[in-house]
Amino acid sequence: MRDLVVTQNITVDGVIEAGDWFGPADGGPELLEALRKQMARADGLLTGRVTFEQLRGYWPTQTDDPSGIASYLNKVQKDVVSSTLQDPGWTPTTILRGVDDVRGLKDTAGGAIVCTGSIDLTHQLITAGxxxxxxxxxYPTVVATGRRLFPDGSPQSLRLHTSTSFPSGVTLLIYRHR
Incomplete structure (x- = not known):
């Protein structure tokens, strides 16, 4: 069974979606190296339709990307959960019609599946366990308003697996279920 990993940029107060608080370059070169290591361990990217369309509209055209993100995203198997998307227009991509299809995806052979962005999908995945x-x-930022990672009524019992602090003030916290 493959691990489903939620990767999010988050404020100290738990917000993942609110205005313009996040800049990907804010983390510095050490954070970029951590992202590269994560990309090397994952062979699947899971998103909702809106995040997928945002990624598809930007990354395939980035031909001079020293970060390696464009190369990774253009090659990795992408799975997008959508009831309306018909033609993904970015290969390799598979359209999943719901969370039950994600359950089936986890049962396939392969490495980790990473879900990023996609707050509505992330909430569905958390609720479905x-x-x-x-x-x-x-990020060392407090925005005091916005959508949070964990939806109301979804208590979690987690254990800290690792933590890494970066000179920028960003901290990577990796939690697994107990």
Whole structure:
């Protein structure tokens, strides 16, 4: 069974979606290296339709990307959960019609499946008990409003697996279920 890993950029107060608080370059070169290591361990990317369309609209055209993110995203198997998307237009991509299809995906052979962005999908995955690991890049920012990682009524019992602090002030916290 493959691990489903939720990777999110998050504020100290738990917000993952609110305005313009996040800049991917804010983490510095050490954080970028941590991202590269994560990409090397995952062979699947899971998103909802909106995040998928945002990624598809940007990354395939990035031909001079020293970070390696464009190369990874253009090659990795992408699975998008959507009831409306018909033609993904970015290979390799498979359209999944719901969370039950994600259950089936976890039962296939392969490495970790990473879900990033996609707050509505992330909430569905948490509620369905499908998340094995949380990789949280905690930014030293408090926005005091916005959508949070964990939906109301979804208590979690987690254990800290590792933590890494970066010179930028960002901390990577990796949690697994107990």
């Amino acid at each position: 499908l998340v094995d690991e949380y990789r949280l890049f905690v």
